[in-house]
Amino acid sequence: MSPVSLDPTHLVLTLSCPDRPGIVHAVAGLLAEHGGNITESQQFGDPLSGLFFMRVQVTAATPRAELEAAFAPVARQFEMDWSLDVVGRPVRTLVMGSTAAHCLNDLAFRQRSENLPIELVAVVSNHTTLAPLAEFYGIPFHHVPVTAATKAQAEARLLDLVEELDVELVVLARYMQILSDDLCRRLAGQVINIHHSFLPSFKGARPYAQAHDRGVKLIGATAHYVTGDLDEGPIIEQDVERVDHSRHVEDLVALGQDVERRALARAVRWHAEHRVLLDGHRTIVFR
Template identity: 55%
Template sequence: MTTALQNDSFILRLSCKDSIGIVAEVAGFLAQRRLFITESANYGDRATGLFFYRVKFTPENNDFSRSSFAAEFESLAEKWDLDWELRDAKVKPNVVIMVSKGDHCLNDLLYRHRTGALNINISAIISNHTTCGWLAERHDIPYYHVPVTKDNKPQAEARMLEVIEDVKADLVVLARYMQVLSDDMCRKLEGKCINIHHSFLPSFKGAKPYHQAFDRGVKLVGATAHYVTPDLDEGPIIAQAVEPADHRLTAEDMAALGRDTESRVLARAVKLHTEGRIFSNEKKTVIFG
């Protein structure tokens, strides 16, 4: 097995109309330049006719540059009409977390960030309450309290977008942020905003969904992470999970089980997104886990 001369790794992501020979030509391009493939996944969707490819590679030579790669790759990209990007795997994406009062998802993301389980920079935390300020202070992360009412919502969202832009956020995570974003804000964050909610929807809307589920004798508790779109809670799904529930659980037990599931599913979605493993496939996603 060839040993790379440096630790730099890069992720090449591409999509295009499906056809024969794309993988072979891209792999050949990398091989000719002594770019050692360490991870590769591809998928052709017969329903949409689209092809998706993610490949991670390490240069064997120390003279690799992204600009020269782009210049040389352009003719191949034009040939196949590729929508493509090259990422430096060691660069940590900037993430802004938005939260209300419930801190379980926020706390979990902060822990995974602190231990290195998530390769991200948490650049800011935005909340419509002061409840979670102590968590931000403990982790030395800027905390922005932006109250939201029906009268000041446009101004509040403008302030939030200002923060997101100032920290150059690559991703916005709604970690149980309990305000509905306007259509305009959803469009501005399209493709880079993830939400988490219980998977009972469209049933048990509103307050205390787990208590509503308990009253109905629900036997599964689950969570769904998805991209935010103007269609409320109907954006492309990224990750889901369910846990069994039975008659022995109280409403509070079900809520606790729901919090654990939400935290786990949201963290998985953030990891998949920030590692460049998710591709948009019309209204669905293609995910290379």
């Protein structure tokens, strides 16, 4: 596949701040002063949190570094959390998995075939099952076994890889280990998990068996940011599939894998495109 051609003048600005009059005027005015042409703009004011969220794509006549410097005073004035990046820049991504291959395979395939804006720099696993798949896609594979006695060392190795490889996003693609509270805090907002259930129902292990036992009519998957609370992080995307009483647990697992792939791929794409902003324990997703 030919490499994606990036336009260094096409930028994406995202921000959140306390809601007050004049934010849009200040942002649009500064961009116009620097020769910016807005190509896409979305905004949302949350009455519950009192926060304002905005995502703007702009074709700029000013270099990115110069525009960042010019925007800094506006950001300080409105107490903004903000970022400015090149539209479509591949986000350096590390995928963690255990033995299930469907989510890793889907992300790698979409990156190649659909220009999913990520760069897969490593696969980390507590097993060796995924090594041939990583080799097929040319992704470096790292076997990091995890036991109760070695959990701290395994997480230290993960953090080393995150630093060495300049990782921006970690994806838990059916990685069947619980991350420590300390690791979750250190990588807050940078780790996406796919949970094979429609949260908040059926948390923890064997959710499809739990769903079958309850006779559900819909099965689902949830892509969310990881926090120290198991399966409680801010939800980015969910998807469902209708089922009936004739389905066995094995049927739900097979159907569910396709739902997991879809939900995770959308969540990763939206994160990489800077379409997801955190609003406490919720997310704002500008699709």
